[in-house]
Amino acid sequence: MNTFKTEIVKTKEQSKTLAIIVVVLFIIANLYIFLIEKENQNVYLKSISFVIYFLGLFFLFGQSFIKPKPIGFFEIADTSINLRLDESQDTLLFIELDNIILKYTGYGSWWTHSIYGNKNYLLIACKNGENYNLEILLRNRSMKNDFKAFLNTEALQEKFQLKKTKNTTCEF
Structure with missing residues (x-):
């Protein structure tokens, strides 16, 4: 037989409001890290931007591993x-x-x-x-x-x- x-x-569904917040923060972090001159960057804001950047990468690309x-x-x-x-x-x-x-x-x-x-x-x-x-x-x-x-x-x-x-x- x-x-x-x-x-x-x-499958866990993602919240739309959370997705919008993460995308907006991801864009802001990218702008701060890559477009603002290095001499004008605050060390703490740069660190927070990197954390947001990597969390955004996980949110965008890491969902397939869950x-x-x-x-x-x-x-x-x-x-x-x-x-x-x-x-x-x-x-x-x-x-x-x-x-x-x-x-x-x-x-x-x-x-x-x-x-x-x-x-x-x-x-x-x-x-x-x-x-x-x-x-x-x-x-x-x-x-x-x-x-x-x-x-x-x-x-x-x-x-x-x-x-x-x-x-x-x-x-x-």
């Missing part, structure tokens, strides 16, 4: 989908599914958003009215191809829809 298994995760928090497992087999979230476990048979929508952003690599896997959202709607909105990780190309093979099976092909986000760099 073939199966595909991945983690269901919850691992998303796993909250469960997603497993798809030949006839069903198994979801394990916290303490509960649900098994969804393919005949019970109304549709499956994948918002695809790519898989994890050094060149994309995260080395752990990109945010790929999976919306599963059942015929009984239950909906599951999941964020899953696709870690590499082979994992993406395995998942694609399961979604292109006869049982799921008519129920599956793919939506790409604007910043998708890879084909699904």
